[in-house]
Amino acid sequence: MSQSHALSDDQVGQELKKMTAFIKQEAMEKGREIEIKADEEFAIEKSKLVRQETSSIDTTYEKKFKSAQMSQQITRSTMANKTRLKVLSARQELLDSIFEAAEKKLGDATKDKGKYQGILKNLMLEGFYALNEPKLQVRGRKQDYDVLKKAIDGACKEYKEKTKKEISASIDEAHPQPDGCAGGLAIVGGNGKIDINNTFEERLTLLKDTSLPSVRLTLFGKNENRKFYD
Template sequence: MSRIHALSDDQVGQELQKMTAFIKQEANEKAHEIQIKADEEFAIEKSKLVRQETDAIDSTYAKKFKQATMSQQIARSTVSNKTRLRVLGARQELLDDIFENAQQRLSEAAKDENKYEVTLQGLILEGFYALNEPELQVRARKADYELVDKAIEAAAKEYKDKVGKEISATIDEENPVSEGSAGGVVIVGTGGKIDIDNTFEARLGLLRQSALPAMREALFGKNPNRKFFD
């Protein structure tokens, strides 16, 4: 039968020291593990926060950059449109000046009676061809009646020579062309229902419409945006 020997006080103290050291070591290891895990979680959270802040900064910068780019584009477009309108305005002003100058010089065409009579003959003959009626009326300035009579006679003769038909025209003294006109005539047919306005002002207006594209090209060059041509 074996005997159980009681531990001495020294032995008990040694055993307690061993147990205390073991427990302390276990606690230190556990604390170290907890510290490592806490450091890892902190690093992860820190990286996450840094990434979130970086993304927020990038997003804010991208938004501001986009806004700045749009503002620049709007400003550039506004300046471009204003410049284009100024250029178009200046070009139109130049064209208006050209035709206004031509308008002022129209009256000079009637000062030389011989040349003016030839001009009247051509304008009347053009009306004869256009209306092609045996009896017509011609409206003119009162000051031009004498020259218009001669021009009608000459135009009627040329019309007969070219067309082979008689034609007669009289001056419509009840409806004269305004004395403010630079000259020319209005040829009236079909009982006053149809007329050919061959006054100088009307002819200049037709010239303006037909010659304007060519004048723009001659003065300012070809329009790169123009797709259709007459």
């Protein structure tokens, strides 16, 4: 009975081949699954690394870009300030040269004695009205004393006519204007304690302060950066 169910060598070989083929097939499928899974994990890890590197590169680039922008802004600001300072310096040099030229010509006003006498009279009247005292002294240049006396007479007369007040003025010969004075005078009151300086040099100094804005406007035009005006 047992012999009838015994497998021949050929049958055993065939069965072994089937089993081997099945095991091999299973192994191949399992290997394929592992390979696919490995490829997926590799792709995921690769994508993660790419994103990380891309993010790192973007961050580095953004930092460098911001740094470059800041450096560029600083450079522009520095250049703008240097240019502005050069422009301001050139403008100031021009203004200084204008007033220096005017200072050199101050003495020209004394050449015409008639006109100079009128100038001295008006400068004197300005001091008379400001001090409002009955007795004053006038300090002028020694070479102007003759013209100065005539100017005093004219100023006192006009002052009396305008104010209906008496006034007398004399030349303070003990304190003449220093050598080099271009012209003009000073009016002294308050028993010698009050001095109104109306020399040409002082009037030019005052003119620098009062007329400088209009001179700038005439020469350079309106300042677009200025928001407030007097």
